[in-house]
Amino acid sequence: MTIKLYCFGESGNAYKAALALELSGLAWEPVYVDFFNGEARSEAYLNTVNEMGEVPVMVDGDLKLTQSGVIQQYVADKSGKFGGRNDQERYEILRWVLWDNHKLSSQNGITRFLLNFIPEDKRPTEAIAFLQGRLQAAYKVLEGHLEGRDWIVGDAITNADISCCGYLFYPEPYGFDRKAWPNIDRWLANIEATPGWKHPYDLMPGHPSDRGL
Template structure:
């Protein structure tokens, strides 16, 4: 039985799950969600698929899981890989997952969406505020990676899959240059590309690639 993953190609949160499924060598089927045309705001979709109005959604047999962090933890436990070794390391994985969801991915995904896909031009003051938060959170991660091959140590975990989710998209979508400003993050991304199963989000997820709006 294969998994069914609901999402769309611009969603880095969906890509996190797709990347892990591929690394785990698990078969899965993509279910396109037309987010940019309002599908997740539809009451019927929320009633049938996800009351939170978000992707990804993972169907695992009769179970339906939402929130990328929960899905990553579920897959790591079910397949016995990438979850961290021992209680202390697993707590570290959870610590970075929470940091990612609250700050690292949260600020970056919002910044990128407003520049690339929002229906109206973003407010410069809001973008400047977000950029300050980005600089801080990316600096924290770059420092962590100065003496770690991956977020927790010498082997990738779901913390890495979570935190890289939006960083494989073209830089013109965000206008936020990572490679030259954060060399440790750039080197880490190259290591992640070597994991069997990695591919570009636009190659593995459904939907149409769109040029940035702003």
């Protein structure tokens, strides 16, 4: 049975799930969600796919899971990859997945959206500046942690890396300058060099150019 993943290319949260599936070697296929025309907020989607109105959603036979971190955990449980080798690593991976959801991807996602995917005259400039300030603090934490480390936890790629990199490969400008953070830049290159790695726009259907952007 091929795993299905509801997703779209612009979503870094969906990318975390798609990248975990792809790198694990599990058989999966994308189901495109037309987010920018409101599909994820439609009554049909809310009632039958995800009450949270979000991607990603994974369906494996009778099992449906939502939230990128949950799908990543399922991939680890099913494939034996990316989940850590012992309890200490498992807690440490969960720590960085939660931190990412709380402090990094959550604010990267909305900031990139506001700066690139809504009309310029509707951008809440003060809110964007506020979010960018919070993000600088988050990048600083990640940069410090990666000093002397190739990976966030242990000595190989785990779900901690796959979570934290969710929005960091996208080309749209939103205030993240990879070259300004040498440890983050080196760590992202390690992820890019992982066999089977793909850029979000090569891994999932949907691209800003579809909407003339």
